[in-house]
Amino acid sequence: MAKDSDKQKIVHIHLPKNEKYTTTLTAGKHELIGDEPESVEGGNDKGPDPYDYLLMSLGSCTVMTIKMYVQHKGWPLEDVYMELRHNKRHAEDCDNCEDPKSKIDVIEKEVIVEGELTDKQIQKILEISQKCPVHRTLMQDIKIESSIEHH
Structure with missing residues (x-):
């Protein structure tokens, strides 16, 4: 029997065409947002x-x-x-x-x-x-x- 640590981890990352850098990160049922800080041109600081x-x-x-x-x-x-x-x-x-x-x-x-x-x-x-x-x-x-x- 395989342990949980032996299973391959899969995450999905999506940067929609209407966003500069704001990215959706999905791991199973969990959804997070990634972004660049406002100090980076185009960054909206909507997430880490x-x-x-x-x-x-x-x-x-x-x-x-x-x-x-x-x-x-x-x-x-x-x-x-x-x-x-x-x-x-x-x-x-x-x-x-x-x-x-x-x-x-x-x-x-x-x-x-x-x-x-x-x-x-x-x-x-x-x-x-x-x-x-x-x-x-x-x-x-x-x-x-x-x-x-x-x-």
Whole structure:
């Protein structure tokens, strides 16, 4: 029997011809809106931008993973929050690279926990936060296979 995690995930994305960037994203019965901020010409800021969704995916997976682990252990976690930041930085290991403009994507994850937790439990929560499935996916080499269908 296949586990839910073994099933292929399918989402649908639609950018109607009458919209500049406002996009409908559908995952099963859930519908969301994506857009570019107003600072981007044509953006209407009707929804999060693609990088917001990337950070939200990572953050939601992380807090769910933490909660599952802590509940299993019976630890007194009262609440868990996350703040994530994404930016591009000059690659430190590229100081001698041919392209002086080389930059790498950096995602900063800050986990905020509440509860009567020991220092050892807090350290274990930090360790577990780096083992959520989305975190592990983003840290691996990812193969993206693209195709196009024309109607």
